Amino acid sequence: MSNNLRNVAIIAHVDHGKTTLVDELLKQSGTFRENQNVAERVLDSNDQERERGITILSKNTAVTYNNTKINIIDTPGHADFGGEVERVLKMADAALLLVDAFEGPMPQTRFVLKHALALNLKILLVINKIDRDGCRPDLTVDQVFDLMLELGANDEQLDFPIIYASAANGYAINELSDEKVDMKPMVEFILNNVLPPKDDENAPLSMQVCSVDYNDYVGRIATGRIFSGKLNCRDEILLVKNGDAARSNLYIKEIYTFTGLDKKPVQEASAGDIVAVVGIEDADIGDCLTNIENPIIQESIEVEEPTLSVVFSASASPLVGQDGDIVGGRQLKERLMHEARSNISMRIQELEDKSGIEVAGRGILHISVLMESMRREGFEFEVSRPQVLFKKQGTQTLEPIEEAKVETPSEYSGKIIELFGTCSGELVNMENVDDLSFLEFKIPTRGIMGLRTKILNVSHGEALFAHRFLEYGPYKSDVSMRKEGVLVSMASGSAVAFSLDNLQQRGTLFINPGDDVYEGMIVGQAQKEADMDVNPCKQKALGNQRAAGSDKAIILTPPKEFSLEDALEYINDDELVEITPNIIRMRKKILGKVDRKKERARQLSREQNS
Numbered sequence: 379m380s381n382n383l384r385n386v387a388i389i390a391h392v393d394h395g396k397t398t399l400v401d402e403l404l405k406q407s408g409t410f411r412e413n414q415n416v417a418e419r420v421l422d423s424n425d426q427e428r429e430r431g432i433t434i435l436s437k438n439t440a441v442t443y444n445n446t447k448i449n450i451i452d453t454p455g456h457a458d459f460g461g462e463v464e465r466v467l468k469m470a471d472a473a474l475l476l477v478d479a480f481e482g483p484m485p486q487t488r489f490v491l492k493h494a495l496a497l498n499l500k501i502l503l504v505i506n507k508i509d510r511d512g513c514r515p516d517l518t519v520d521q522v523f524d525l526m527l528e529l530g531a532n533d534e535q536l537d538f539p540i541i542y543a544s545a546a547n548g549y550a551i552n553e554l555s556d557e558k559v560d561m562k563p564m565v566e567f568i569l570n571n572v573l574p575p576k577d578d579e580n581a582p583l584s585m586q587v588c589s590v591d592y593n594d595y596v597g598r599i600a601t602g603r604i605f606s607g608k609l610n611c612r613d614e615i616l617l618v619k620n621g622d623a624a625r626s627n628l629y630i631k632e633i634y635t636f637t638g639l640d641k642k643p644v645q646e647a648s649a650g651d652i653v654a655v656v657g658i659e660d661a662d663i664g665d666c667l668t669n670i671e672n673p674i675i676q677e678s679i680e681v682e683e684p685t686l687s688v689v690f691s692a693s694a695s696p697l698v699g700q701d702g703d704i705v706g707g708r709q710l711k712e713r714l715m716h717e718a719r720s721n722i723s724m725r726i727q728e729l730e731d732k733s734g735i736e737v738a739g740r741g742i743l744h745i746s747v748l749m750e751s752m753r754r755e756g757f758e759f760e761v762s763r764p765q766v767l768f769k770k771q772g773t774q775t776l777e778p779i780e781e782a783k784v785e786t787p788s789e790y791s792g793k794i795i796e797l798f799g800t801c802s803g804e805l806v807n808m809e810n811v812d813d814l815s816f817l818e819f820k821i822p823t824r825g826i827m828g829l830r831t832k833i834l835n836v837s838h839g840e841a842l843f844a845h846r847f848l849e850y851g852p853y854k855s856d857v858s859m860r861k862e863g864v865l866v867s868m869a870s871g872s873a874v875a876f877s878l879d880n881l882q883q884r885g886t887l888f889i890n891p892g893d894d895v896y897e898g899m900i901v902g903q904a905q906k907e908a909d910m911d912v913n914p915c916k917q918k919a920l921g922n923q924r925a926a927g928s929d930k931a932i933i934l935t936p937p938k939e940f941s942l943e944d945a946l947e948y949i950n951d952d953e954l955v956e957i958t959p960n961i962i963r964m965r966k967k968i969l970g971k972v973d974r975k976k977e978r979a980r981q982l983s984r985e986q987n988s
Contacts, residue, residue, distance in 0.1 A: 383650050384572045385603070386502075387451040387467055389494060390476035391484035391844065395506040399476065399545035399564075400452050403441055404638060406548065406561045438589075438601060438652055440636040443565045449636060449652045453490070463490050465588050465663055465679050465722070469603040469652050472500040472572040475522070479505050479513035479542075482521045485781050485846035492529050501526070501538045502571050504564075508554070509544040512812070515554065541567045575650030583607030583615065584674035585653070585667040590719075596632070600661035601654045606674055609633060609647045609655070609667070620664025620678050620722075627670060631657030663722045684725050684738035685778040685823050685847055688745050688946070689762040690714060691734035693956060695965065696870060696896040701958035702758030710759055711735055713752060724748070738767060740847065742827065746942040749957055758958045760965075763949045766824050769850050776850040778823040783816070784833065786841035791815040793836040801825030802854040820848065824857045828947040859950060863909040864964075865902035867895045868971050871915035879932045881912055887937045888964070889914065898969025900953065903938070911971050940964070 388396045440449050451470055453463045467473070473494040477483055483491075494501060503522055505515045519540060526536055541564060543550040550564035551557070584606045591599040609615075611633055617626050634641035634654040647653045655667070664679035692707035699705050704713075711728065714735045718726035724745075725738040739745040742764055749761065769776040782803070784794055788810060794817060795805055803821035810816075821829075826845055833843050865885050875891040887902040895901055895914055904910045940948065945955045945962055952974075956963040968974045 381574045382446045383574055384446065384448045384568060385451075385469060385471045385575060385650070385652060386448060386474055386568055386572055387453055387470035387472075387494070387499070388474045388476065389453050389463065389467075389490035390506075391478070391481075391486040391490075392454075394476045394478045394481070394484075394487075395543075395545040396452055396476055399474075399504070399506065399543065400439065400450060402545055402548045402561050403450065403564065404439065438636045438654075439639060441565070441638070443569065446569060448565070448568060451652075464493055464682070467493055467497055467499065468586065468676075468679065469588050470497075470499060471575060472502055472568075474502050474504050474568070475538075476504045476506045477518055477522055478510075479508045479515045479518050480510045481785065481842075482514070482518045483525050485783055485844050487522075488525060488529070488781075489846050491525065495526070495529055495531050495535060498535075500572065501531075501535055502567065503538050503540045504550075505540065505542045506545055508542045509547055515542060539567065539571045577604065577649035578606050579608055579649040581606035581649070582669035582672040582674050583609060583613075583667065584669070584676060585609060585655075586676040586679070587658075587661050587663055587665045587667070588679070590661055590663055591654075596656045598659050598661050599654050599656055600658050600665070600667075601652070602667075603652050604647055604649050605676060606649050607669065608649070609653065611645050614670065615667050616670045616673055617658060617661070618666040618668060618673065618675050620662060620666075629657060630655055630667075662719055679722065682740075682847070683767075684723075684740055685767055686741060686745065686764045687725075687736050687738035687767055688764050689729065689734040689736050691760050691762075693758045693760050693958075695758075695760070695956050695963070696969075697894055698758060700894075701960050702753075703756035703959075705758045710757065713755075713757065717748060721748075734762075741823075742943050742946050746946060749942055753957050753959050756959055758956075760954045760956050761946070762954060763951050764827065764946055766822075768853070775853040777853050779848050779851040780821050780823055780826055780845045781848040782819045782821050782826070782829075782843070782845040784819070784841055784843050786815050786817065786833075786837050788813050788815045790837040790841060791817060794833060794841065797829070797832055797836060798825075801829060801857050820851075821845075822854050822857060823847070828860075831944065831947070860948065861907055863904040863907050864900045864953075865904055865910050865912045866966060866971075867899045867901050867914055868897055868911040869913045869915045870896040873901070873914040874917055875932050875934060876918040877912075877914050877916040878934055881914060882935055884910065884912070887935065888940070889937055891934070896965075896969070897971070898966045898974075900964040900966070 388400065390396045438451055440447055451466050453466060475491060477487060505518055507513060508515055541550055541552055542554055543564060548561060549558040550561050552563055585602050585604045587600040587602040589601045611630055614627055614629055617628055633644050633647050635644050635647060635651060641654055666675050668674050690710060692710055693705055714726050714737065723740060726735060728735050737745055766777060786794055798819050798821060801821060802825050803819045806820055807818035808815065830843050833841050865881060873889050873891050873893045873895055878887060878891060881887060881902060885902045885904040889895065889901045901914050940962055942962060945964055949955060949964055952967050954965050954967055956965055966974060968977055
């Protein structure tokens with residue numbers, strides 16, 4: 379056991395300041411050179427993390443203070459990436475719980491705190507953003523206590539230490555009246571309240587893999603905590619797959635410990651430390667590295683089941699191959715099966731008819747991050763509308779239910795409550811503070827799809843919306859899908875401004891002049907409920923005479939643009955999203971106008987006969 383080591387995870391709801399806090403701890407601990415140019419949210423190194431402003435992947439780093447090393451695990455705050463949180467918490471002895479002094483505990487706060495308490499981690503409460511106008515630090519402390527009590531925290535966990543901070547301004551204080559200087563109180567707060575690891579370095583080796591990375595030069599990199607014994611380079615060890623599924627002997631090639639943003643190569647690592655290991659080519663999350671003669675196997679890592687699924691299939695678009703480099707079904711399958719080995723929070727399996735790969739995850743954002751990664755790798759593919767995963771309990775159908783919270787100016791609260799009502803949402807709590815309303819709902823996951831955009835529309839962009847999976851409950855009434863029909867191209871070619879000028883009178887356009895279109899592609903939203911077949915490629919007919927003033931300047935309204943998440947939430951069951959490295963299109967599953975009519979007739983006949 380090392381007295382000069384601490385292992386702590388940082389957990390919080392999204393945007394409550396975890397990564398910013400780690401930034402300041404790294405900067406003020408002397409991790410960076412004085413002249414070193416360091417980006418904000420330095421741990422959010424993934425391109426998507428920087429673009430979206432959220433943490434997607436958990437990160438390991440470490441700071442040293444008074445000869446004591448503090449391993450810090452930065453975790454995602456968004457509910458869709460809860461699988462990352464569940465597995466990496468096993469590496470920690472305590473958790474810094476960050477809570478916004480203004481917002482208080484939010485849906486993901488409950489989720490991450492629940493798992494930290496279940497692992498019997500000591501909770502250290504950090505009330506962050508105390509510089510924010512209207513913040514309520516004392517009330518926030520009371521709300522956290524009530525939440526922990528509700529989650530079944532024991533007496534020791536309920537006696538949690540508290541510190542106040544403004545990560546954005548780089549200071550922490552023990553009392554609200556203290557002088558605001560730097561982050562030194564935060565480091566001392568950790569050292570004084572987190573015990574050194576109790577792991578026995580003299581016992582047989584036992585290390586569990588909690589995350590997996592890949593490097594083109596060294597191959598697979600397995601990161602985890604050594605729970606007992608010592609790990610040495612070139613040692614022969616036993617690899618036990620997650621759940622004791624299979625065993626094999628292998629040799630460790632390289633061992634790294636974490637120092638700031640870097641990995642430091644070492645010949646030996648002892649119990650209690652968090653390390654990265656090279657040389658285990660088939661390492662997966664939950665696997666154990668242990669002594670051959672006296673194996674000690676940790677409990678298998680399991681995460682909560684997915685709630686949504688999407689079917690990936692090779693692109694059948696008439697424009698396939700014009701933008702991406704990887705278009706084949708075999709390559710698509712290989713890429714997704716590779717993801718299945720390293721991402722245990724997703725369930726990935728091929729459909730029985732071999733027509734596609736079903737990818738099930740925690741939410742649309744969870745799955746769309748994978749899609750975005752693949753399109754950046756050069757893939758072209760198509761995906762179906764997300765489907766909610768139901769459960770059967772006897773004869774009863776159960777569906778996933780979400781806890782949703784909305785913070786909105788009070789003048790919009792009535793419209794938002796009405797909006798949730800149309801999606802089978804149930805208001806369970808409402809609190810008014812000054813001119814703000816804090817609304818809490820229970821709503822089926824089916825109703826969540828597309829709801830964020832609607833909330834922003836009715837609140838003129840001023841509402842904040844967050845949700846998390848709560849439970850499986852009885853199937854509620856049908857949730858209304860998109861009411862408006864779509865404008866479907868019945869021609870192939872390049873869109874023409876003259877034609878689009880006429881079409882924008884019939885709905886909202888999704889394309890620009892000059893864009894490539896094909897028969898069956900969705901080019902806009904109709905004003906009416908029924909779909910409308912249109913020709914966006916139609917040129918103006920030119921005669922040999924032209925009346926004065928017959929031409930007019932064409933003024934087109936800018937088309938509506940869709941992100942991946944927007945497109946997935948927009949399409950209906952008979953539609954697909956076509957994804958290429960640079961373009962997102964929406965299309966009908968059946969491209970031909972006549973073929974779609976025949977299919978609708980067959981479907982109507984089946985409904986009448988059933």
